Amino acid sequence: MTHSVLLIDGEKLTLHDFERVIRGEVKVRLASEALEKMDHSRELVDQLVREGRTVYGVTTGFGKFSDTVIDRSQSAELQKNLIRSHACGVGEFLDEETVRGMMLLRANALAKGYSGVRTSTVETLLHLLNRGIHPVIPAQGSLGASGDLAPLAHMILPLLGEGEVTWKGVRMAASDALRQAEIPRLSLEAKEGLALINGTQMMASLTALSLLEAEHLLWAADTVAGMTLESLGGIPNAFDPLLHEARGQTGQIAAASRIRKLLSGSGRVTRPGERRVQDAYSLRCIPQVHGASLDAYEFVRGVVERELNAATDNPLLFAKEEKVISGGNFHGQPLALAADFLTIAVAELGSISERRTERLVNPQLSGLPPFLTQNGGLHSGYMILQYVAASLVSENKTLCHPASVDSIPSSANQEDHVSMGSIAARKLRTVITNTARTLAVEYLCAAQALEFSEGKMGAGTETAHRLLRQSVPPLTGDRESRSDVETAARLILSGRLTFEVRKSLDGEID
Template identity: 60%
Template sequence: MKSSTVIHLDGYQLSIEQVAAIARERLQIELAPEAMERVRLSRAMVEEMVSSQQVVYGITTGFGKFSDVVIPAEDVSQLQENLIMSHACGMGEPYPAEVVRAMMALRINALAKGYSGIREDTLLLLKEMCNRGVHPIIPQQGSLGASGDLAPLAHMVLVMLGKGEAEYQGSRMPGLDALHAAGLKPVRLEAKEGLALINGTQAMTALLCLAVTDAKILIENADVVAAMTVEALHGIPKAFDPQLHLVRPHPGQQESARKLLEHLAGSERTTAQGALRVQDAYSLRCVPQVHGATRDAWDYVYAAVTRECNSVTDNPILFSETGDVISGGNFHGQPMALAADFLAIAIAELANISERRTERLVNPQLSGLPGFLTEKGGLHSGFMITQYVAASIVSENKVLCHPASVDSIPSSANQEDHVSMGTTAARKLRTILSNSAKVLGIEYLAAAQAIEFGKGKLGAGTEQAYAKIRQAIPPLADDREMHLDMRKAEELIAGGFLVS
């Protein structure tokens, strides 16, 4: 359940929207009482195993290839600290604070389910770090996405030990200093706790939660921008007729067709079938089919990520109800890897078809409009190079769309002989989303400019979108620094819905 400023986590009901709110709006986290009771029960299991000297993976044994090495009871705490320090091997630029916060929220929720054996105080420290804005510095490179996101999550836990680095109130500092500045104290990990904190899919899932949120905005805005292009080119909205899409009943296709008609309602700039031409080019006529397929992909990914937000993904898993301790593979990131690759391809297709529509807008042989949307062609280049840029970015996306999930490199002396590369897939997805917002922004800019050369009332949705871009960017009369306009258009595309 969610209030205006607090999200209560119980391990079972965390939504993607709530993760995004914790990450970006800095909403506070509280733990449900029933979750804390489950945490206490699973912790009691761990303490019983240690006291009775049972041989259980990761509790009284080493890790990975060292799973057959039994650790004496007096060393189990040192084992957990060693695990964190040795596994904190990330490299590259750090994740933005919003990704780190999403990771922390997801890990807290997974631990709150009560199957991981963590102590209450350790879980509460992680919660308070998130609530007070102590954000560990977590490098982006280094996760194989099976055995979970070991390296990224180890960097998160370093700060809990008073080690590593963190960002606090805008400053980067040693982890211990950040804890002290926030009024917190480091923890000494006990049996199972290090493994409970780092064995999971929370880095890739955090990236996916934010990507799913951003992708929804792009999908909705792609429909209204496409509708603007339809008007600018006097397109034929009959191709969006509901009866056509009823006989090929993909839900996303039907929704995109409905949205296009909604955005074009009342427009005086579209044409009837056969008036100017019998059919439009595919980049106009097939918008529902292409955008709709992306909608269907988004629906699948949304459902998969929602399940992962409320899953137990560490190892071993403790079942206090039965007393079973089961070593398995819930940490394997393949479900998220495939979801990230699928959404990356789907979002890239929004950019692919958008660039083709931009070409139709700027090419006088295809548009009937002034070449490159300038009345002073020759002296002025107008929108000539904007299409070059869109083509370049679309090509970059095609390279990035190579699926990470089909790759695997064995690790831990071949004990971990198949891995997901899910975090790589999710990182690539984030780049593709940013790239696609740029390409859609270019089309948005060009469509608005093309509308300047026509007459007649715009549609109900396109009028709103046109007004929004004109509040930020005036029409192009003479050549100017186009990159400034393009960045503003990108910000409008990525920053929220163009139509209320």
């Protein structure tokens, strides 16, 4: 398999580039301009060491030990000890896509040339990334300020020939993987250990991954809601552009436009008064709710795209000005707030979806057979699927408490305010998965409800219905539905539903 090459320089990495790298579609190399910038900053580090100047993390200890001066002869030992001591994470291990994202983002941050790291050090990290040698990284242990110290230390440990990695599906000692791959182990020099672990790359990778999937959830929410509208004979007047332009909210206008196009040509929707004068909120207010989540998504995307190209370690070296500046770019507050915001926005997509599912399975609200089965009593149909959706939505509510409002002092009160951004990003991943399954339940129920009526479906909803039916047949009797839910959720999270629906609409929707 031939791979294209992505050149990184710390300035132009996009979310699309990030996705291609984590999926293993491209190899990564340092751009020539990055090599030049990195060499200049490294020269400044070497000069500081020669002059014996007191510079945090270069000639001093770390955190509360910043006032302890370290002898020049112990510089390499200092950096190695930093990695070893900080590799103390706990809990389940991060998935390989998240780890690949971390490796890419740390390399890209160092490529900016503000960190004083040798080019050979970053190239070793990229060798592992390109060969598919992934450090084993525990998910818990970061406070989200001073960067994601523990996770990043576990990421760097294998470069020294220590710790563990996964390679070709096998978990093994990093020393064995380096030997088999013929990659020399690193010996860190002044400043390098600190520069390699002092950053926001775990929370950034997790949030970037969530953004990629959240885009698919937004499309799925609109598409599946359109199917539900058709199933229940909904009233499309609520999506008239005049109504939404009168309010002026960008996301709301976009969501209403998307629903109109999804329903284009439908013969299953109704006029006001034909069945009812107006629909319940979970149908009538789809643009207002989904649109608000879309606006939140766009805000978070902006934060994350900036962070993909951010210098987030400390201190930073400005070679041209011959300045070394200590500050707090490692603080994860921008990402922490963004991840919490996206968590709430995604959870709301699930919350309103579950209410639509209830309308589908409840005969008093739908006019359809109870629980969407023709032989109620003997068959329970989709009765318990609504329970599942309600359970997932309720779990999401407990996960929506913002992690970013918490802080615990650390390092003997030297680091007395932290972001908890890593916690925000990790629970966002859980809410993404829960919401995908909640939407999957509505997808199944709406498709089943459409089996009980006739008439032309909309341009987008017909595509969505046909796609599901390629894998999940209509419900004619009771069966185990777990695999059906997971199949529908995969269609959503993989982007397959998004792709097929957008293709059917001939690219009409941006």
